[in-house]
Amino acid sequence: MITLDLTADPVALTAALVDVPSVSGEEARLAGALEAALREQAPHLEVARSGAAVLARTHLGRDRRVLLAGHLDTVPIADNLPSRRDGDRLYGCGTSDMKAGNAVIAHLATTLPAPRHDLTLVFYDCEEIEAARNGLGRIERELPEWLRADLAILGEPTNGAVEAGCQGTLRAEIRTTGRRAHSARSWLGHNAIHRAAPVLERLGRYEPRDVDIDGCVYREGLQAVRIAGGVAGNVVPDECVVTVNFRFAPDRDAAAAEAHVREVFDGFDPVVTDLAPGALPGLAAPAAREFLAATGASPSAKYGWTDVSRFAALGIPALNYGPGDPNLAHTREEHVDVARITEAAEVLRRFLA
Template identity: 75%
Template structure:
């Protein structure tokens, strides 16, 4: 197989690349994407299909393959650049592939999160002849797993110039709304200690699980902050998400751990969020195990204003963390906008409403062809 491209060699190993018609109705394209399984780390077949379709049906785009990510961009002389991004991977399949259609819905793994968004982006790339902006497309891998494997992070490290833009639109499921920015997230483990003893002589020990009661009480009494940023209201939350403790059925435990998750508004830095969690627990010993910054709405950027004007959308806060945070850290305004319903993401009964695919595609087309002109 010498002389063959990396994608061609991968195709030989995986079998024929499924043919995608990017100019077809994005509803049908959504179903076609869902029918190519792409669990995190196994996106190769779908990446091959997207790459081959773009190469054949969007010839004005320069292409780059990075692992199981596919990037494409125009290189004209328009004054602004818009980046459209979507991840190709899904959570593990739950007997919900291939897709099927019932009434005004398409069911299947990834329909909502986020192959309907990918279909929207790919369809517009192939069917817009004269966009108002230079366009960059980023179809990336491993979003649904640990951050260290995220394909967007790899692209940032290895191909930073491909991420330059005046606005990034991440096609995460928003049910057709514009969700601005995102919350930050932090996980911490609060530990309590005691003295081990036989449970029949419990007075000789100190129960570490019982000692966790004040921690749970503080969580139960916690009142989350609400913050208005650019007209978007972010509500914070601090919750216990795991409790571990106990040695055996006849032993007073000498250690217990309470894992907490703090979802914080993007006006806090991760360091400020950690300080806040420590204050809540009265500076009890705790370990920060994971932390990621949020993203401010960025709605004052000219390109973001133009998007809102062209679509007529009213922005709301994004609850949860998304890769808009990565763009915000690079100084690129970014919004979440996609046809999927975030409440259906990762569920066995995941589906997307057909009218949302059509409507979101129309609105994004309106912006890409008229904004700034």
């Protein structure tokens, strides 16, 4: 049986969480240890379980509720367990993305029995894989009352910065067709790969927008991320598929993003295969302003999609704030600066105490 000490220094707690492997779909062991620790060490919290997710909350009658969330899962281990300390760095799978954030959240919730805001903790599963398996979606369907809050803070790695909102993401396939022929008699066919040239030309000419929302500048991007075509080395191909990825500012909703892609590729028929809206910064919310004051930092736009989008869809302002470095996420050399863990704990304690 794994025993976690949630009252321990958050750096030590990070190492303990990292040393329990929790690749996506295999979080149950870590979730069980975390649930047991919360029930034993934080009697002021109501604790619940949903699959491999662990939830806890206070009932103090405060005017506002702050939700602190983090995913328990990691990408597959890359010979980087168990954790190891090297000077000011803690190495190991999940250190940065995002067990350091989880450690800070769990430690504060346990050691702050009477915070100034009511707290909800959500440690969820399957964030690193397909959205259909994301534990937040299951919680929203089965335990929606647990996701009600005035502000949500995700412990995603931000290197100690406050990243507001997030970009939306759209993937689409653009298919061109032709006629097969022997490449020695190519004039008898029509090359589908060649017919994809206008798609690439439009991408090459594309000028992305920079969008300033509440002082956060979101930069859009439209890129080809895959080209598939060809049958054999002596056959004129009769089909080619160009996959494009559009990262869009949160002032566009999903419908507007799809309409923009269709406009760019007018004359073709893009087939959308994945679409997730972004999240507006939500910095005007009183609890968000309080948190920014506690950090003393200026917020910046989140480049990339995170689960703040799910909270924004529920009408909850949401921010990304965590001690990990996003540039180290998913790497073999993944690590976290221990000073960032201590700093994050101090900032959140200042906000909540």
